[in-house]
Amino acid sequence: MRAQLTKVFGGRRGVLEGAVPTIAFTAGWIFTHDLRLSLYVGGGSALLLLAARIVQRSTPQFVLNSLVGIAIAAFFALRTGKAEDAFLPGMLYSGGVSLLMLLSIITRWPFVGFMIGAANPDDPLSWRKDPAMVRVCTRLSWLLLLPGVLKLAVQIPLYLAGQVVALGVAKVVLGWPTYVAALGLALLMLMRTSTPLQQPAPQEAAAPNATIEPSES
Numbered sequence: 308m309r310a311q312l313t314k315v316f317g318g319r320r321g322v323l324e325g326a327v328p329t330i331a332f333t334a335g336w337i338f339t340h341d342l343r344l345s346l347y348v349g350g351g352s353a354l355l356l357l358a359a360r361i362v363q364r365s366t367p368q369f370v371l372n373s374l375v376g377i378a379i380a381a382f383f384a385l386r387t388g389k390a391e392d393a394f395l396p397g398m399l400y401s402g403g404v405s406l407l408m409l410l411s412i413i414t415r416w417p418f419v420g421f422m423i424g425a426a427n428p429d430d431p432l433s434w435r436k437d438p439a440m441v442r443v444c445t446r447l448s449w450l451l452l453l454p455g456v457l458k459l460a461v462q463i464p465l466y467l468a469g470q471v472v473a474l475g476v477a478k479v480v481l482g483w484p485t486y487v488a489a490l491g492l493a494l495l496m497l498m499r500t501s502t503p504l505q506q507p508a509p510q511e512a513a514a515p516n517a518t519i520e521p522s523e524s
Contacts, residue, residue, distance in 0.1 A: 321369035330479060343385070346381045350378075350381070408451070451493060454485035
């Protein structure tokens with residue numbers, strides 16, 4: 308599970324690359340209150356990170372994700388002229404993901420199970436055959452659902468109030484750090500919980516009674 312989540316988040320560097328454009332945009336807004344310039348600063352920081360990846364010949368996946376995100380944010384913000392709308396796509400995405408996570412839990416196909424199953428390509432649904440694993444995956448899914456719900460609970464009032472700086476801070480602070488904390492709790496739960504992957508083998512039948520030798524007359 309830890310390996311799969313590391314792939315999703317991109318490790319420490321991937322987390323940083325996801326946060327830098329938001330930090331740069333927020334800082335640009337604090338100092339200039341110019342929407343276009345702030346978007347240029349955020350996008351420029353992502354381009355610098357991409358250049359570093361290309362020079363080092365490492366995968367640019369997570370930087371490209373940031374570039375796509377800031378491009379969508381720029382479209383929303385420039386369309387209305389409101390800086391807070393730059394955060395609206397991320398909020399909509401968080402809401403959609405949280406809803407899908409909740410549906411997976413309700414239907415007893417918890418999304419954590421699919422993350423674990425990805426590590427077993429030969430039988431990615433083997434976890435579903437074990438009721439103990441389903442229960443554990445359900446608890447872990449609830450745990451990993453909480454950060455997204457918390458983030459939305461904070462961001463929605465800030466968005467409605469037009470608090471751009473506070474939105475930027477909330478996006479960074481309540482983003483990857485809360486998921487990392489939830490992941491730590493999830494790993495602790497895994498270490499403290501017994502999660503058999505198969506049912507114990509049935510006990511062998513008792514050995515037949517020893518043949519009674521006929522007694523000598």
